Amino acid sequence: MDPEALRKFSALHPKPAGLSLQYGTAGFRSRAEQLDHVVFRMGLLAVLRSKAVTATIGIMVTASHNPEEDNGVKLIDPLGEMLHPSWEEYATQLANAEEQELQNVLTEICQKAAVSLHKDASVFIGRDTRPSSKKLSQSVIDGVQVLGGQYHDYGLVTTPQLHYMVCCQNTQGQYGKATLEGYYEKLSKAFMELIKQSHCSGESQRHLKIDCANGIGALKLSEMKPYFPQEVQIHIYNDGTKEKLNHLCGADFVKVHQKPPGGLDMKPNERCCSFDGDADRIVYYYKDTAGHFHLIDGDKIATLISIFLKELLAKVKQNFKMAVVQTAYANGNSTRYLQETLKVPVHCVKTGVKHLHHKAQEFDVGVYFEANGHGTVLFSKAAETKIQQLVKEEKDDEKREAAKMLENTIDLINQTVGDAISDMLVIEAILALKGLTVQQWDALYADLPNRLLKVQVADRRVIDTTDAERRALTPPGLQDRIDALVKKYKLSRAFVRPSGTEDVVRIYAEADTQENADALAHEVSLAVFHLAGGKGAPPQP
Numbered sequence: 047m048d049p050e051a052l053r054k055f056s057a058l059h060p061k062p063a064g065l066s067l068q069y070g071t072a073g074f075r076s077r078a079e080q081l082d083h084v085v086f087r088m089g090l091l092a093v094l095r096s097k098a099v100t101a102t103i104g105i106m107v108t109a110s111h112n113p114e115e116d117n118g119v120k121l122i123d124p125l126g127e128m129l130h131p132s133w134e135e136y137a138t139q140l141a142n143a144e145e146q147e148l149q150n151v152l153t154e155i156c157q158k159a160a161v162s163l164h165k166d167a168s169v170f171i172g173r174d175t176r177p178s179s180k181k182l183s184q185s186v187i188d189g190v191q192v193l194g195g196q197y198h199d200y201g202l203v204t205t206p207q208l209h210y211m212v213c214c215q216n217t218q219g220q221y222g223k224a225t226l227e228g229y230y231e232k233l234s235k236a237f238m239e240l241i242k243q244s245h246c247s248g249e250s251q252r253h254l255k256i257d258c259a260n261g262i263g264a265l266k267l268s269e270m271k272p273y274f275p276q277e278v279q280i281h282i283y284n285d286g287t288k289e290k291l292n293h294l295c296g297a298d299f300v301k302v303h304q305k306p307p308g309g310l311d312m313k314p315n316e317r318c319c320s321f322d323g324d325a326d327r328i329v330y331y332y333k334d335t336a337g338h339f340h341l342i343d344g345d346k347i348a349t350l351i352s353i354f355l356k357e358l359l360a361k362v363k364q365n366f367k368m369a370v371v372q373t374a375y376a377n378g379n380s381t382r383y384l385q386e387t388l389k390v391p392v393h394c395v396k397t398g399v400k401h402l403h404h405k406a407q408e409f410d411v412g413v414y415f416e417a418n419g420h421g422t423v424l425f426s427k428a429a430e431t432k433i434q435q436l437v438k439e440e441k442d443d444e445k446r447e448a449a450k451m452l453e454n455t456i457d458l459i460n461q462t463v464g465d466a467i468s469d470m471l472v473i474e475a476i477l478a479l480k481g482l483t484v485q486q487w488d489a490l491y492a493d494l495p496n497r498l499l500k501v502q503v504a505d506r507r508v509i510d511t512t513d514a515e516r517r518a519l520t521p522p523g524l525q526d527r528i529d530a531l532v533k534k535y536k537l538s539r540a541f542v543r544p545s546g547t548e549d550v551v552r553i554y555a556e557a558d559t560q561e562n563a564d565a566l567a568h569e570v571s572l573a574v575f576h577l578a579g580g581k582g583a584p585p586q587p
Contacts (some may be wrong), residue, residue, distance in 0.1 A: 060354030073120025089189020126462025
């Protein structure tokens with residue numbers, strides 16, 4: 047480590063006085079102008095992480111579904127997973143260190159994490175389409191180079207594409223080729239093989255309208271278009287040429303506001319979907335003939351995929367353990383349908399992709415989706431090996447055919463992280479194979495009416511939760527009050543949890559009617575306001 051070079055470069059990326067940031071589930075997120083020193087230092091940290099694990103590490107510059115003025119940065123671990131929790135702490139320490147402490151903090155991390163500085167380091171870098179992203183990714187490169195790391199800059203990519211590249215690189219190409227062409231070829235080949243097996247006479251041309259949130263998804267889908275078969279007609283909207291990223295469009299907007307995005311003209315019963323700003327989330331929707339908007343969120347996506355996989359697993363007659371992993375935000379009727387109708391085990395974990403991903407790894411087939419549309423499917427090594435063996439050796443036609451479909455599904459799914467492009471192709475393939483319309487998919491179960499609210503508090507830490515965030519331990523009396531309120535309504539439940547990023551408490555309520563869900567959410571928000579130190583005026587109905 048050359049202290050002089052470090053000092054010189056660090057001075058080019060000064061830390062604003064008094065700024066303190068926290069590395070959370072999504073890495074660092076803030077206003078773009080506050081992040082230059084952070085991304086430079088994450089370049090440094092990626093080199094140390096790479097040396098510590100003797101593997102390539104990824105760095106993605108993006109703020110996902112946040113407004114265009116924001117930006118962010120997150121590190122990707124060797125198998126395309128999120129950064130190890132112990133290193134999240136190092137990231138926070140490094141980002142908040144004063145200029146003169148930088149060298150010491152780096153040395154301390156090297157000691158704690160047993161980093162051998164003489165080892166080689168390799169870093170893959172990617173960025174989204176925000177105006178600030180190019181300059182910030184250049185600052186990442188400065189950080190990598192100061193500590194003598196090698197880097198490959200992929201430029202503009204979706205977040206899941208960078209996760210994919212990192213995994214391909216560190217599995218010596220077993221997961222695929224670490225290039226964009228490799229990604230497009232692997233997914234399109236698996237998709238074509240799958241729909242080739244469709245015996246149903248569905249629409250010969252399958253039209254899909256896609257809102258790309260004026261983000262990176264539009265660019266990458268356009269690049270991928272030549273790889274798609276004739277049967278798939280995708281129409282890209284909000285492609286970033288006219289409007290601002292995530293403004294009145296994208297998966298987050300559609301899910302939160304329960305209405306179609308701007309910039310997309312919907313005709314009755316047309317299948318439409320929205321990506322978010324960095325293309326790691328997807329939601330579907332349509333308008334019925336009466337003009338009503340129907341949202342098909344992550345819960346219903348997980349249900350569709352589970353139905354498909356469960357049928358195939360039954361056909362191959364292996365003793366594979368399958369489960370669905372949800373958070374407390376999953377609609378109560380989705381949980382009921384999965385457990386009671388499909389007879390698939392459901393596990394509830396804390397909010398945050400890393401908790402879902404971690405739990406899903408415990409099964410041969412682990413399906414996980416957050417209601418917001420972020421999710422994927424994980425297959426155990428043992429299950430993958432067995433499925434490949436069946437494809438090669440199975441004499442029974444039906445079994446072999448089902449194993450082949452599973453093999454193609456495994457290739458089509460990006461197991462490293464939720465991926466809007468990959469998830470979209472999986473959904474399109476399943477709808478084609480099962481001959482389902484978007485309305486039939488929606489009709490699997492009716493969502494319970496629900497409401498999300500937030501209450502500003504002086505300090506979000508006064509709320510502590512248990513049971514996968516479904517019950518509040520503190521402040522005293524709050525959970526008793528929620529229990530009493532829930533008893534007033536049919537099919538109801540409610541929970542509160544502190545935000546991970548700001549001093550607000552998030553409230554979720556569901557009940558038999560929208561009126562009751564709204565009333566319950568409001569009453570719970572008042573309880574939070576009075577018992578957990580609400581700020582400003584009490585919540586209004």
